[in-house]
Amino acid sequence: MCLLKRMSKANLLRSTPPFEVESALQRLGANLKTARLRRGLTVAEVAEKIGTGSRAVADAEKGRPGTAIATHLALLWAYDLLQQADDLAAPGSDEIGLALSDRRERGRTKRRLDNDFLTPRHSDHE
Secondary structure, eight states, X not given: OOOXXXXXXXXXXXXXXXXXXXXXXXXXXXXXXXXXXXTTOOHHHHHHHHTSOHHHHHHHHHTOXXXXXXXXXXXXXXXXXXXXXXXXXXXXXXXXXXXXXXXXXXHOOOOOOOSTTTXXXXXXXX
């Protein structure tokens, strides 16, 4: 019997995300921490409210890349800020996607059936 070792690829996004992604996570984490502190809540209180551990909340506030998006969204919910997430990747504000879609639509030529097959053909020998 041959056993195949399955090597898993390292998830580089968790260890070395693109700079812009890392910066966005850190900004979001700082914003979440500010929201918690303004409400006078402890990490433990918020963790209990959203049903997770204190470490997950602390990781989100530090902008750690491995933190689940569900944790971020639950924190927004806990602070009554979840409606702000509705604008993330909103199709109506995706200017690049809208432009590409519009260009693709304009590039398509609409084929119409012609009625040539209905018209009898006249041969030159009639």
